[in-house]
Structure formats: C-alpha cells, structure tokens
Amino acid sequence: MSGLLKFFLRCLLRLLYRVEVTGMEHYQQAGKRVLIVANHVSLLDGMLLYAWLPDDLRFAINTQVAARTRFKPFLRFADLYTLDPTNPLSVKSMVHFLRQDRKAVIFPEGRITSTGGLMKIYEGPGLIADRAGAMVLPVAIDGPQYTRFGYLGERKMFPRISLKILPPEQLALDPSLRGHARRQAAVAQMQNLMSRVSFACYDYENTIFNAILQAAARFGPRRLALEDIKREPLSYRQLLMRAFILAGVLRRDTQTGERVGVLMPNVTGGVVVYLSLVYLERVPAMLNYSTGLQVLLKACDTASVKTVYTSRQFVQSAGLEALATGLAQRVNLVYLEDLRPRIRVTDKLFGLLRSYFPRLGYRPTARPEDPASILFTSGSEGVPKGVVLSHRNLLANFAQARACISFKPGDVFFSCLPLFHSFGLNIGCVLPLLGGCRIFLYTTPLHYRVIPELLYQTDASVLFATNTFLKGYARHAHPYNFRSLKYVLAGAEKLQDDTRRLWLEKFGIRILEGYGVTECSPVISVNTPITNKTGSVGKLLPGMQAYLAPMPGIETGGRLVVSGPNVMSGYLLHGTDGSIRPPQAERGEGWYDTGDIAAIDAEGYIKLLGRAKRFAKIGGEMISLTAVEELAVQTWPERNHAALALPDARKGEKIILISEYEQATRKSFQEKAQELGYGELYIPREVLHLPVIPVLGTGKTDYVTLEAQVAKPPDG
Numbered sequence: 001m002s003g004l005l006k007f008f009l010r011c012l013l014r015l016l017y018r019v020e021v022t023g024m025e026h027y028q029q030a031g032k033r034v035l036i037v038a039n040h041v042s043l044l045d046g047m048l049l050y051a052w053l054p055d056d057l058r059f060a061i062n063t064q065v066a067a068r069t070r071f072k073p074f075l076r077f078a079d080l081y082t083l084d085p086t087n088p089l090s091v092k093s094m095v096h097f098l099r100q101d102r103k104a105v106i107f108p109e110g111r112i113t114s115t116g117g118l119m120k121i122y123e124g125p126g127l128i129a130d131r132a133g134a135m136v137l138p139v140a141i142d143g144p145q146y147t148r149f150g151y152l153g154e155r156k157m158f159p160r161i162s163l164k165i166l167p168p169e170q171l172a173l174d175p176s177l178r179g180h181a182r183r184q185a186a187v188a189q190m191q192n193l194m195s196r197v198s199f200a201c202y203d204y205e206n207t208i209f210n211a212i213l214q215a216a217a218r219f220g221p222r223r224l225a226l227e228d229i230k231r232e233p234l235s236y237r238q239l240l241m242r243a244f245i246l247a248g249v250l251r252r253d254t255q256t257g258e259r260v261g262v263l264m265p266n267v268t269g270g271v272v273v274y275l276s277l278v279y280l281e282r283v284p285a286m287l288n289y290s291t292g293l294q295v296l297l298k299a300c301d302t303a304s305v306k307t308v309y310t311s312r313q314f315v316q317s318a319g320l321e322a323l324a325t326g327l328a329q330r331v332n333l334v335y336l337e338d339l340r341p342r343i344r345v346t347d348k349l350f351g352l353l354r355s356y357f358p359r360l361g362y363r364p365t366a367r368p369e370d371p372a373s374i375l376f377t378s379g380s381e382g383v384p385k386g387v388v389l390s391h392r393n394l395l396a397n398f399a400q401a402r403a404c405i406s407f408k409p410g411d412v413f414f415s416c417l418p419l420f421h422s423f424g425l426n427i428g429c430v431l432p433l434l435g436g437c438r439i440f441l442y443t444t445p446l447h448y449r450v451i452p453e454l455l456y457q458t459d460a461s462v463l464f465a466t467n468t469f470l471k472g473y474a475r476h477a478h479p480y481n482f483r484s485l486k487y488v489l490a491g492a493e494k495l496q497d498d499t500r501r502l503w504l505e506k507f508g509i510r511i512l513e514g515y516g517v518t519e520c521s522p523v524i525s526v527n528t529p530i531t532n533k534t535g536s537v538g539k540l541l542p543g544m545q546a547y548l549a550p551m552p553g554i555e556t557g558g559r560l561v562v563s564g565p566n567v568m569s570g571y572l573l574h575g576t577d578g579s580i581r582p583p584q585a586e587r588g589e590g591w592y593d594t595g596d597i598a599a600i601d602a603e604g605y606i607k608l609l610g611r612a613k614r615f616a617k618i619g620g621e622m623i624s625l626t627a628v629e630e631l632a633v634q635t636w637p638e639r640n641h642a643a644l645a646l647p648d649a650r651k652g653e654k655i656i657l658i659s660e661y662e663q664a665t666r667k668s669f670q671e672k673a674q675e676l677g678y679g680e681l682y683i684p685r686e687v688l689h690l691p692v693i694p695v696l697g698t699g700k701t702d703y704v705t706l707e708a709q710v711a712k713p714p715d716g
Contacts, residue, residue, distance in 0.1 A: 006050065006051050006052075009047060009050070009051035010051045010052065013047070013048065013051060013161070016158050017143065017144075017158055017159065017160065017161040018158075018160045018161070019048070019052075019161045019162070019163065020160070020161070020162045020163070021052050021162075021163045021164075021165070022162070022163070022164050022165065023164055023165035023166060023167075024165060026137065026165045026166060026167050026168060027053065027054065027137065027165055029167070029168055030135045030137045030168035031135055031168075032101040032102075032103075033098055033099070033101045033102070033103075033132065033133065033134045033135065034098075034103045034104075034134055034135050034136075034137050034168070035098060035103075035104055035106060035125070035128060035129045035132070035134045035135070035136050035137070036049070036053065036057070036103060036104065036105040036106070036137045036139060037105075037106055037107070037108050037125060037136055037137070037138055037139070037190070037193070037194070037197070038105065038107060038138070038139040038140070038141055038197070039107075039109065039113070039118065039140060039141055039194060039197050039198055039201070040107035040109045040110075040111065040112050040113060040119075040141075041112065041113055041141055041142070041144050041145035041150055042112060042141075042144035042145050042147060042149040042150040042151075043112065043144075043149040043150075044144040044147065044149045044161075045107070045112075045141055045144060046059055046061070046105075048141065048144070048161065048163060049105055049139065049141075049163075052163060053105070053139075055103055056079060057079065057103050057104060057105050058079040058080075058081050058097060058102065058103070058104040058105070059079065059080050059081065059104070059105045059106075060081045060082075060083040060094055060104055060105065060106040061080065061081075061082060061083065061106075061107065081093075081094070081097075081104075083106070083124065090124070091124050091127055091128055091131075094106075094124075094128045094132075095127075095128055095131045095132045098128065098132035098134045099132050099133075106124075106125050106128070108121045108122060108124075108125040108126075108190055108194055109121060109122075109194070110122045110124075112150070112151050113145065113150075113151065113152075113406075114151040114152070115406035115408060116145065116152055116402075116406050116407060116408030116409070116435075117198065117402065117403065117404070117405065117406025117407070117408075118191075118194055118195065118198050118403070118406070118530070120530055121187055121190050121191045121194055121530075122187075123183050123184075123186060123187045125190055126171060126183075126186030126187050126189060126190040127183060127186050129170075129171050129186070129190075130171050130173055130182070130186050133170075134170075135168045135169070135170055136168060136169055136170065136171060136193065137165065137166075137168045138165075138166040138168075138169075138193060138194075138196070138197045138200075139163060139164070139165050139166070139197070140162075140163070140164040140166065140197045140198070140200040140201045141161075141162075141163055141201070142161070142162050142164075142201035142202065143159050143160055143161035143162055144159075144161055146159045146218060146219075146409075147159060152408050152409065153410070154219075154409060156218070156220075159218060160218075162201070162203075164200050164201070166196070166197065166200055169193070171186060171189050171190070172189070173185050173186060173189070188603065188604075191530070191531065192539075192542075192604075195403050195404065195542045196403075196542045196543070198402070198403035198542070199399050199400055199402075199403040199541075199542035199543050201399075201403075202395070202398070202399035202402065204368070204392055204395035204396040204398070204399050204565065205368045205392065206368060206391065206395055207278075207364060207366045207367075207368060207370075207372070207391040208278050208372050208391050208394060208395065208430065209275065209278045209279045209364070210364060211395055211434055212240075212275070212433055212434065213240075213358050213359070213362075215236070215433060215434050215435070215436060216236035216237070216240065216358070218436065219236070219409050219436035220236070221235060221236045221237035221240075221355075221356075222235050222236070222237060223235060223236055223409070223436060224438050225239055225432075225433060225438060225439065226239055226268055226271060226433075226438070226439050226441070227268070227438065227439065227440050227441070227458075228266065228267045228268045228440070228441040228442070228443075229267070229441070229442060229443060230267075230268075232268075233438075234268060237355045237356070238355070239268075239271070239272065239275070240275075240354070240355045240358055241351050241352055241354070241355035242268075242272045242351070243272050243275040243276045243279055244276075244279070244350065244351035244354045244355060244358075245343060245347050245348055245350075245351030246272055246273065246276040246339070246343075247276040247279050247280050247351075248343065248344065248346070248347030248350065248351065249339050249342050249343055249347065250276050250277065250280055250282070250309075251280055253307065253334070254277075254280070254282050254307060255282075256280070256281050256282070256365075257281065257282070257283065258282050258283070258306075258307075259282075259283045259285050259303045259304055259305050259371075259374060260277055260282045260283065260284060260285065260305065260307050260308075260309065261285045261287050261300060261303075261305040261307065261308030261309065261331065262274060262277070262284050262285065262286050262287060262308070262309055262310075262419070263287045263289055263308050263309070263310040263314075263327075264309070264310060264311060264314065264419060265311075265314050265318070265418070265419075265443045265444075266415060266416065266417075266418060266419060266424070266441040266442055266443045266444075267311075267314075267441060267443065268441065269311060269336060270419050270441075271419075271429055271439075271441070273309050273336070274286075274419070274425075274429075278372065281364070281365065281366045281370075283371045283372070283373065283374055284373055284374070285299070285300075285303045285305050285373075285374040285386070286373065286374065286375050286376075286419055286420040286425060287299060287300070287305075287308065287376075287420060288376060288384075288418070288420040288421075289318070289320060289323065289420070290418075290696065291384070292323070293322070293323050293326040293327065295384060296323065296327060297326070297327070297330055298384070298574050299376050299384060299386070300327075300330065300331055301574060302376075302384075302385070302386045302572050302573065302574040302578075303374050303386045303572055303578075304578045305331060306331055306332060307331060307332045307334060308327060308331050308332070308333050308334065309334050309336060310324065310333065310334070310335060310336070311335060311336050311337065312335040312336075312337045312338075313337070315335075366391065367391075368390065368391045368392040368395075369390050369391075369392055369569070370390060370391060371388045371389070371390055371569060371580075372389055372390055372391040372393070372394055373388075373389045373394065373425065373426075374386050374387065374388055374389070374572065375387045375389065375420065375421075375422050375425065375518050376420070376518075377518055377519075385571045385572065385573055385574070386571060386572030386573075387422075387518045387519050387568050387571065387572075388568060388569045388570055388571070388572060388580050389426075389521055389568055389569065390568075390569045392565055393521045393565065393566050393567070393568060393569065394426055394430055394521055394566075395434075396521070396543065396564070396565035396566045397426060397431075397520070397521035397522070397523055397541075397566040398426075398430065398431050398434050398435070399543075400523065400541035400542055400543055400544070400564075400566060401427070401431060401523050401526070401541070402431075402435065403541070403542050404526055404528050404538075404541060404542075405487060405489075405512075405526065405528060406529075407432075407435055407437060407461075407462060407486075407487070408435075408436075408437075409435065409436030409437065410436070410437070410438070411432070411435075411437045411438070411461045411462055411486070412437065412438045412439075412440060412458055412459055412460045412461050412462065412484075413428060413431075413432040413437050413438070413439050413440070413460070413461075413462045414440050414442070414451075414454070414455055414458065414460035414462065414463045415428030415429060415432075415439055415440065415441050415442070415464075416428075416441075416442040416443075416444065416445040416451060416465070416469075417445055417464070417465065418444075422516070422517075422518040422521070422522035423464060423491060423492065423516065423522055426521055426522060427464060427522070427523065428441075428464065429441075432462075437462075440454070440458045440460060442454060445465060445466075445469045446469075446472075448469075448472035448473055448475065448476045449476045451473055452473050452476060452477035452478065452481040452482070453481065455473075455477075455481055455482060455484070455485065456478075456480070456481040456482075456483070456484075459484040460484060460485060461484055461485060461486045461487070462485070462486060462487045462489070463482075463485055463487070463488050463489070464488075464489040464490070464491065465488075465489075465490065466490065466491065466492045466493050466700065467490055467493050467494060467495050467496050467499050468493065468640065468695060470488070470490055470495075470499055470503065470511065471496070471498075471499045471502070471638070474499070474502045474503055474506060474507070475502075475638075477506075477507070479506055479507060481507075482507045482509060485507075485509060487512060488503065488509055488510075488511045488512065489511075489512050489513075489514055489526070490511050490512070490513045490514065491513070491514045491515060491516055491522075491523075492516075492700055493700050493701070494608065494626060494630070495511060495513040496630070496633050497633070497634075498633060498637045498638060499511070500513075500534070510529075510532075512526060512527045512528065512529070512532065512538075513526075513527055513536070513537050513538065514526030514527065514537055514538055515537035515538070515596075515606065515608065517592075517594055517596075518568075519567065519568045519583065519592050519594075520562065520564070520566050520567055520568070520592065520594075521566040521567075521568070523541060523566070524537075524540065524541060524544065524562060524594070524606075525537050525538040525539055525540050525541060525606050526538040526539075526541070533603070533605045535607060536601075536605040536606055536607045537606050537607070537608055538605065538606065539603075539604045539605055539606070540562075540604065540606065541564070541566070543564050543565055543566070544562055544563065544564035544566070545562065545563050545564065546560060546561065546562045546563075546600070546606075547561055547587070548560060548561070548598065548599070548600065549561050549585070549586060549593065551597060553615075554597055554609075554615075556599055556609075557597055557598055557599035557600075557607075557609050558597065558598070559593055559594070559595065559596070559597060559598075560593075560594045560596050560597070560598040560606070561585045561586070561587070561591050561592065561593045561594065562591070562592055562594060563587075563590050563591045563592065567583060567590065567591075567592045568583060568592070569582065570582040570583060571583075595611055595613065596608055596609075596610070596611055597609040597610050597611065597615070597624070608626075609624055609626070609627075610624040610625060610626035610627065611626070614626055615645075616645035616653045616654075616655050623655065623681050623682060625643040625644070625645060625655065626643075627682065628643040628655055628657060628682055628684060629641050629642060629643050629657075631669070631672065631673055631676070631678060631682060632657055632659060632664075632669065634672060634676065635664075635668060635669050635672040635673075636659060636661040636664055636668075639659060639660045639661040639664075640659075640660045640693045640701075641657060641658065641659045641660070641661075641664075641693070642657075642658045642693050642701050642703065642706055643655055643656070643657050643658075643684065644656045644658070644703065644706065644707055644710060646707075646710075646711075648685070654684075654685040654686075655682075655683075655684040655685060656684055656685060656686050656687075656688060656710060657669065657684035657686070657687045657688070658687075658688045658689070658690050658693060658706060658710065659687060659688070659689055659690075660689070660690060660691065660692065660693055661689070662689055664687050664689060665687055666683070666684065666686065666687045669683065669684065669687060670683050688710065690706075690709070693706060694706055694709070
C-alpha cells in the first residue's frame, strides 16, 4: 500500500510541479542510522520527502504544526512522531529510535519559513544526531515556498520544485564538551549545516540573463522590479522589453565576447544597458567616473575597452564634459540619446514580442565560467586593477547571501551605491532582480538629508551603505524615517561604535556589519539576526573556505585567504597582454589573499584588524592604522579621522593623524589613549586638521589623495 501511494504521489507531483530530484546516491551512502534534515518552506515538504525518499521513514514534526488541520492529510499514511523541541523526553525517544539503526526525518527550524530564509534552529535535532551517533543527511527543498502552501504570501499555481540530496556527514563535537556548552555547539553546527542546505537550494551553474528570465517567470512578469528618482517603476516585462530593444542597436555595434565600457549613474538606463550587454553576451566593464580621466583611460586600456556607452544628460548634469572629451579621444564614446534614431521599427516589435515570450529565439552560448562583468578595484591605495567576475561568481554570491539574510519577494532595496561599485552592482541590482525584490535607485549616497526622506517615501526594507554614509543619514533623519527598514547592512569600511550606537538609540535598528571585496563578488561574511557578534564582520558564507596566513610582526591573526565559487576568475593588469590572471596563494590557484589582517574565533566569527598595507612598523612593532583611527573616534566622536604612515628617518615610519575636528590635538589624543590602556606607539607624531577628508565614490577614505594633500608643501 505504501509503495503504491508513493508512486501515485510522485506521478501527481511531477505532473503539477515538474519535481526534479538529484543526489539520490547520497541517500544510499548515508547507511542505516540516519537523521534526515531539510529546510522547511511549505506544507508540501513532508509530502515531497515521503514520496521520493525510499524506505518507511519516521517524520518528526513540531507539536503545534501537527495539530493544524491543513497539515494532517499530507502525512496521514506516514509514521508521524510529534516532537516538542523543548521537551527532553521527546529528544530521548528519537535518540532511542535512531539507535535501532532506523531513519527519521526532521525539520530543524521547527516551523515553516515566513521570511524566505532560514528560521532559528532548535537544539533538539543537533542533540538527537549527536547522542544517537547518527549520520546527518541534508536535503535542500526549493520551490514550494512560492505556492499557496508556503507562508511568503505568494500565489504561484505550479512553480518548478527541486529536491537536492547533499552528501551525508556527522556532527563533530569536541569530546570534552558537556552540558550547556555541548548543546550550544550542536546548535551551531546544525545552524552551519542548514545554511549550506539553504545555499544548495539555488543552482548557480547558470548565466546571469538566463537566471533573470527564470526570476521573471517565477515571480511574475508584471511584478515591479525597478524604479529611480523619476518615480516611473518598471516591471520585469517592461525592463526586459527595454533591454531587448536596446540590444537591437548594440548588437550591430559590438561583437560577442567584446568588453564594453558602461559609464552610467544609478538610473534605470544604466541597468538596461547592463542587461542588454549581458543578453548579447558582451562583457560590461563598469567604469568609475569619480576617479578622473587618467585613471579612467588606464581602466579602458587594462580591459581592452574600445567602446563606452554613457548618457549626455548625465555627463552635463555631473559636470563631466572635460572627462568625456578626453575619453572620446581614446575610445568610441557613444551617447544613449544618439541611439534613439537608430532604433528600427523591427527592433521595437521584436523587443515587445520577446518581453512576452523571452525564450523566443534565445539561444545562449555563454557558459557559467565565462566573464559576466568587469569591475575595478577602488584604487584607495594604488592603481586600480580589472576584476573579472564570471556568471558563476555572481550567482553563487546571490545564493550565499540569500542563505544568510532572509529577504523575500516584495522587499524594497534602496540602492544608492554606484553601479561601478561591487556592492552597488551585485548586491544593489543583480541580487534583488534575482530574488523578486523591488529596487529603488538613487544617483548618489552623499545626499544625507534627501536619502532619509526617500527611504521613508519608498517604504524601503533593505539599505546597505558604508559607515561614513550611515553616520551622515542618521544625523539628519527624523526618528520615523527608517520605520520600514528590516535590514541595514554596513560594509566597505569598518563600522564604528558611535555609528552603531546612534542607529540603535535613535531608530531602534541594529546595523548588521558584513565584509566583502570586489574580488569575491563581493560578500565574504556577514552578521545576521541569528548569528551576530558585535565587533566582528560575521561568519564566512556557506560554500567558502578560509585560512590565516602568518604575517610578520602580527601575533594574533594573519592575512585572510579565501576560496569559494564566488571568488573571481582573475585580474586584468594594466600594461599586460589583457589575459586573465587567476588568483593564487600559498595553497594554490583559486585561493585569494584579501590583503586584510583578521582573526577568527572558535565560533567562526571574523574580526578585521586592518589591511596589511594599513600597518605602520615603528621601532620594530606593527601598529594598526585602523586601531589608531578607532581610537580617534573614541576621542572625538561623530567626526571623521584618517591615519597615515609616512617615512621617518629615526624609527622607519611615523603615524600622522588627520581629523575633521578643528580642536583635535596630540595631547588630548594621548590622554584618551592612556585612559584606554593604549601604548605610546599608538600616539601619532602629528595631528593635522582638514575640513573634509577625501573619500572615494564608494564611501571609503581616499588615502592616495589624502597622502598627496598631507605631503604637499603649504602655499607661500
């Protein structure tokens, strides 16, 4: 009877949801004593596992869930065990069951997700696996959350569903741990395991444009996807139609695989150009217009860019006429306004038709490992390099971020970091498009009075920015302006304690600090509402590995070296033949040395100590310039400060502190340092005042410009 029922359910579910099951060989590898764990996304989950997993399994479900009328019919014919995760007797009963070399299914979250991501993990499943000595077999479920059986508010009739069975593993707890410490360790390991399960739900072996087409189909072509300051929202269908129409012109001007420059602000036109190029399998090179002409020309040379697309309106409004003139002498500078007369009637007709039938005539040849975007390093400490990110890199980072931060369809991302910045392009644009979220683009992050009001007007739920920008917004915002924000994410520079405290006290919002670099697409680690430690940048994303390489003079920590599917294809270096140089470190190719000094604690939280280049060697000791800047913030809060290391004949190097605070003095800094227990080596040789410390377009301190200003002799 059971076999016949399973066969019937499989046929029905395949017919309705086109269910795809992979990794069944891992089920056989798990052995006899197995605890099967799965993410819980809908009321269909139990039925799906019952239908496809072999053997007669015991299903352990939460007592409250089992009591719901809608749930009971799905597992009426299964061996159902109601488990109270807070009751020790329930745990003991399951341990006894597994020790008989049996198999059981459990949902570690204990409830269906209402956020789109993982909910909290109860300690019961980890304890059961540990005490029973059972293999843990993870199963990733994706798709049912968008049906009427999920709790996300989506009403898709029959979305595609996938079950992915991952390799079995066993919890590895320290034998010396006992009691509460052992329970906490079991929870932490199960939390990490379930993060990997959530990461595995998304197939990142794809291409960007194909993934966006899939997102449009999944979330509905009429769902609003994009809006800018003109307040003319575009749906997925309208966005794709514009991309298809523009592609009709760009196809005639460029070649497949060509690297094409994009010099655009945060407006819908910039996203349309990017999508058109990706659709045509050209490689968009996102150019930083804030770096100046010479750096821009070097970037074009580095990436072998011959054609650059920009907007005449943007060039004029931003006062970039001289830059555009200089650029036009070296490359083919094309204004989007000049393309309108070249758009044929057939381009418009095909664009309209394809927006309704996007698969029509779409024959992609790009592979997941092919280049999808070229970004350039910020140049805060040297000449920018071209960073080549593949389709796999970008999609993997989306899957990793989605596994850690729970955003769901309908969330509004407020994106004011520029498209040439890795967070602005990948996290502010590509990620929400793939996740069914709405994007509001704003042209600059520097409007401290305007942006808080726009956050209020747009009901934004996700904001990401640097410490500098977050501090500026908080100073000028009304306490109610940020009422709709679910997540405020800080990156690109260290989040200062006074900024964290200001947001918490004024708005009741906890800023989640993360860490990323352009070379990693960009996110490496992030604090989440579930796993959070103040002073850290969170835990490593699922799918990544890391180690600390020794750094001379640094006793605690080392250079952070990482690998994973989100690590770039490689660099384009200026003055070379234009070939891609893959990342390489002590452990071989594919490992990327971030250049950041970090420490990783026993729980896996990463604490950044500073950049390798941001240390001064004074009297044989390595002194973190970042630590000097943090001390300056404690001395003179709510001001910006920057520390530099300059050559010194007596001690090798000396520290110079530049502050925006007019009354900043070396004596007051020294007094604060002594009060906090800092040694004399942390005291800067000089304290200088600048009205405004220069920053890059990304919000990071521009140390190159700052050092030139400090080194410049005074007038007269």
